[in-house]
Amino acid sequence: MESLTKRLAAWPAWRRGLLLLVIMAGYFAVVASMQWLKGTAERVLILALLMALTWLMAHVSRAAACSEADGEMRREDRRYLAEFLPAIAVYFALMLFVWPLHRTTDAIWLKALIALSPALPVAAMAISLFRYVTASDEFMQRLHLQALAIAAGVVTVVSVAVGFLAAAKVVTLDGSVLLLVFPGLMLVYGPTLAWAKRRYRD
DSSP: OOHHHHHHSOOOOOHHHHOOOOOOOOHHHHHHHGOOOSSHHHHHHHHHHHHHHHHHHHHHHHTTTTOGGOOSHHHEEEHHHHHHHHHHHHHIIIIIIIGGGSSSOOOOHHHHHHTTTTTHHHHOOOOOHHHHHHHHHHHHHHHHHHHHHHHHHHHHHHHHHHHHHTTTTSSSOOOOGGGHHHHHHHHHHHHHHHHHHHHHHO
């Protein structure tokens, strides 16, 4: 897989960025289709698509943020993927096969167990990210800190704005909106980190 990443890193920056945008668009399209799923076969297919897109996005993101000479996956990158991919696979599986059961479950304790189960793989993903950052050198840790600071700032501003709109009855929201906080943080963090790497490299 390193050779593919290295080949992608040799592409012009605009082509790498365009490929990443296409993959992200496909990713969100697949996620949006989850609400219409009915059969087990459809859920298995969506799970396979999500994992394939996640795997591909990880390598394209690496290629988009570096030069051809730095295109090989580093040891900490491989360890991060080895920890992150199983965790997100469990998360997707729980959301596809377990989370829908809360609609037909009457026992409060069982409904709470179903509702809390996706938090476990999210915690594993957060731990893998922490280990990835701490395994990097001081320069990379600085870039991670900058990206996380920007991502936290953006998500905070958006959350406060949406919260005030809901409080003023401009929009009607339920508690499920909180599920968007972590994906929103990662959505801003990833491209910001790639931008920071290219800015310092160039």
